[in-house]
Amino acid sequence: MTADFPTRISFDEAAAIIDRVAAGRRLSTERIPLQRGLGRVLAEDLVATIALPNFDNAAMDGFAVRGLPMPHGGWQLVGEQYAGADQGLVLAAGQGSRITTGAPLPAGAEAIVIKENARVDGDRLCTDHAPSANDHIRPAGEDVMPGTRLLCAGDVLTPARLGLAAALGLPELAVARRPTVAVFTTGDELKPPGQALAPGEIHDSNRAMLQTLLLAEGLEPVAWPILPDDPERIRSMLQDAAFSFDLVITCGGVSAGEKDHLPALLQSRGETCFWRVRMKPGMPLLFGRLGESLLLGLPGNPVSVLATFLTLGRRLIDGLQGRTEPRMRWRARLTDTVHKRHERREFMRGRLQMDDDGQLHVAPDAATGSHRLAAAAANDVLLVLPEGAGEFAAGTVIECLPCAAGRG
Numbered sequence: 001m002t003a004d005f006p007t008r009i010s011f012d013e014a015a016a017i018i019d020r021v022a023a024g025r026r027l028s029t030e031r032i033p034l035q036r037g038l039g040r041v042l043a044e045d046l047v048a049t050i051a052l053p054n055f056d057n058a059a060m061d062g063f064a065v066r067g068l069p070m071p072h073g074g075w076q077l078v079g080e081q082y083a084g085a086d087q088g089l090v091l092a093a094g095q096g097s098r099i100t101t102g103a104p105l106p107a108g109a110e111a112i113v114i115k116e117n118a119r120v121d122g123d124r125l126c127t128d129h130a131p132s133a134n135d136h137i138r139p140a141g142e143d144v145m146p147g148t149r150l151l152c153a154g155d156v157l158t159p160a161r162l163g164l165a166a167a168l169g170l171p172e173l174a175v176a177r178r179p180t181v182a183v184f185t186t187g188d189e190l191k192p193p194g195q196a197l198a199p200g201e202i203h204d205s206n207r208a209m210l211q212t213l214l215l216a217e218g219l220e221p222v223a224w225p226i227l228p229d230d231p232e233r234i235r236s237m238l239q240d241a242a243f244s245f246d247l248v249i250t251c252g253g254v255s256a257g258e259k260d261h262l263p264a265l266l267q268s269r270g271e272t273c274f275w276r277v278r279m280k281p282g283m284p285l286l287f288g289r290l291g292e293s294l295l296l297g298l299p300g301n302p303v304s305v306l307a308t309f310l311t312l313g314r315r316l317i318d319g320l321q322g323r324t325e326p327r328m329r330w331r332a333r334l335t336d337t338v339h340k341r342h343e344r345r346e347f348m349r350g351r352l353q354m355d356d357d358g359q360l361h362v363a364p365d366a367a368t369g370s371h372r373l374a375a376a377a378a379n380d381v382l383l384v385l386p387e388g389a390g391e392f393a394a395g396t397v398i399e400c401l402p403c404a405a406g407r408g
């Protein structure tokens, strides 16, 4: 196959191509109720139309008082103000009123005397804990002033952000549509778990992993039957899927072996954006367009699936939704020296630990083979070792990407 597309490109070049293609295929916007918003990418800025709190109110149950310090003989109690409806109380100097948390502050109130510190005798309120001005008062606008831009298009919705939208009175938000994704595994050797293996066969582990990687992104992947290493079957199934999904993700069949049919298929029936990225694991990664879809061809080795999906696959999904908020990543010190003998960017598996001083350390896993799924399962981050061969001495600060979604 002659390559008239970028091949053996750097990780950054691959990332740039993915960003460009995704930007050209930005998904449309839809309005969704807040309870369906978790993990969605905001499509428009969230600007406050009201203040939060929207009125001065009590932070504690107790008594609103006017007149500091406490008048001789205490404050005179005049009425009650509970959360829910503003009684329009006005306190004169030397007066106080019973109040509950969240209730509007009576006009003139200067502090709240909390219930635990109050002594009430008839209509007199006394305390041994001299209150200061503004004690336990939550002023209007303390959290948010009207007109403040609280979130930007491209930010991701979290529970607190969805609660914030609700506090502002919004029942729904505009977000990017989620990409629809078809997932294929390929290989004559694959059997679904639950089925007995003939000699030479293995269980399809990538399907469960890839589906749950996608679920962790809030997507609802549709998994198709395992594809045999038959170019005609692969072509017809993938072309079918390429009519109805935004994204087709395959794994296996993208290397240079006799049974690796995907690169030629994409070149003849679609358009290859790149094939092969100088990363480890995951070098044979394939990306392009097929029919109406984008096609991301992940390599077959399970750890390659993990590394390529978490780095470039997610980047594509994020780009399609217009996500600009960066992913969480950590920086940690290597516990052991790593000798890197190749030039590619490496995503090595490792385990994070925090010492008593709060310093993060990462223990690199010596089991680096891209078939070593048990080793990947025992770890929680991918260490990002930059391009270039050489030694990364123990103590070197290394970037780490979480790779165990679901563990919190």
Ligand code: AMP
Binding pocket: 185, 186, 187, 189, 190, 202, 203, 204, 205, 206, 207, 251, 252, 253, 254, 255, 257, 260, 299, 300, 301, 302
């Ligand atoms: P391939 O890229 O198709 O040559 O596959 C590379 C390696 O990954 C081979 O050892 C395959 O048997 C293995 N492999 C491919 N697909 C899967 C899968 N779905 N589950 C587990 N291993 C796989």
Ligand code: MG
Binding pocket: 186, 187, 188, 229, 252, 253, 259, 300
């Ligand atoms: Mg294969």
